Amino acid sequence: MNAYDSLADSYDLFGMDSFTTKMVDYSETILRRRRSRVRSVLDLACGTGSAAIEFARRGYDCTGLDVSEGMLKIARRKARAAGQPMRFLHCDMTSFKLSQQVDMITCFFDSVNHVIEKDEIRQTFKCVHDALKPGGFFIFDINTLRALRCWAGFTTVRETGAVYSIWQGSFDNSRQLAAIRMTFFRRQRDGSYLRSSTEIPERGFKLNEWTAMLRSAGFGRPEASKCFSFEKPDRTTHRVCFVCRRQ
Numbered sequence: 001m002n003a004y005d006s007l008a009d010s011y012d013l014f015g016m017d018s019f020t021t022k023m024v025d026y027s028e029t030i031l032r033r034r035r036s037r038v039r040s041v042l043d044l045a046c047g048t049g050s051a052a053i054e055f056a057r058r059g060y061d062c063t064g065l066d067v068s069e070g071m072l073k074i075a076r077r078k079a080r081a082a083g084q085p086m087r088f089l090h091c092d093m094t095s096f097k098l099s100q101q102v103d104m105i106t107c108f109f110d111s112v113n114h115v116i117e118k119d120e121i122r123q124t125f126k127c128v129h130d131a132l133k134p135g136g137f138f139i140f141d142i143n144t145l146r147a148l149r150c151w152a153g154f155t156t157v158r159e160t161g162a163v164y165s166i167w168q169g170s171f172d173n174s175r176q177l178a179a180i181r182m183t184f185f186r187r188q189r190d191g192s193y194l195r196s197s198t199e200i201p202e203r204g205f206k207l208n209e210w211t212a213m214l215r216s217a218g219f220g221r222p223e224a225s226k227c228f229s230f231e232k233p234d235r236t237t238h239r240v241c242f243v244c245r246r247q
């Protein structure tokens with residue numbers, strides 16, 4: 001079972017979908033500033049489909065892709081309810097191939113940090129490069145090492161509807177590997193609680209390492225900025241957005 005399968009039915013209840021909708025606005029601003037228009041979009045690691053459905057609602061021909069069948073089930077249900085007949089692909093982003101290249105690929109909410117090994121990240125970027133038309137855009141955000149270090153010792157308790165959950169963070173400095181362990185207590189019809197847990201790891205890298213991995217996949221001049229702005233990232237930045245273009 002994928003780590004996100006057990007989180008899927010609570011994901012939107014935790015309010016995680018609002019970030020991704022903001023990323024759709026931000027991507028459109030990026031495109032407007034470059035006077036570029038795109039029509040076809042692939043949203044990688046689309047999760048419960050919030051961004052992909054929003055792109056479709058705004059007139060883009062959008063496809064979502066995710067490795068978690070649980071997240072995709074919710075995404076398909078939401079797309080049907082929103083009246084957006086769109087495609088969702090059950091696939092691993094480290095090894096995907098599209099039958100038709102697209103104008104833009106997005107990957108939001110630090111989903112790229114979920115790929116742990118450098119070789120697999122390079123493979124992901126290579127797949128993205130090959131799936132883009134010449135001139136196509138790749139826009140994604142990452143958690144910086146500074147952000148991931150804050151996961152050490154982080155604990156929070158959340159209660160949403162029938163789900164009570166405890167989130168505990170950790171950070172392994174030697175591997176630059178952060179993780180959130182989530183323990184859920186789901187209220188059952190008879191009033192008892194069913195306990196389950198999942199752990200989500202994220203890997204951090206220095207910005208020049210991200211840039212080197214993008215370059216090795218063929219993205220000549222990746223541009224990094226503080227997410228939701230157009231300022232250069234600095235040592236205090238927690239989230240960075242990369243904009244890359246296929247030559």
Ligand SMILES: C[S@@+](CC[C@H](N)C(=O)[O-])C[C@H]1O[C@@H](n2cnc3c(N)ncnc32)[C@H](O)[C@@H]1O
Nearest residue numbers: 004020045046047066067068092093109111114
């Ligand atoms: C933090 S969620 C973000 C979901 C969505 N992009 C959003 O903004 O709400 C991370 C997503 O990445 C997906 N994911 C993680 N590793 C993946 C992989 N190797 N291939 C495809 N999807 C992956 C998970 O299943 C999950 O849906």
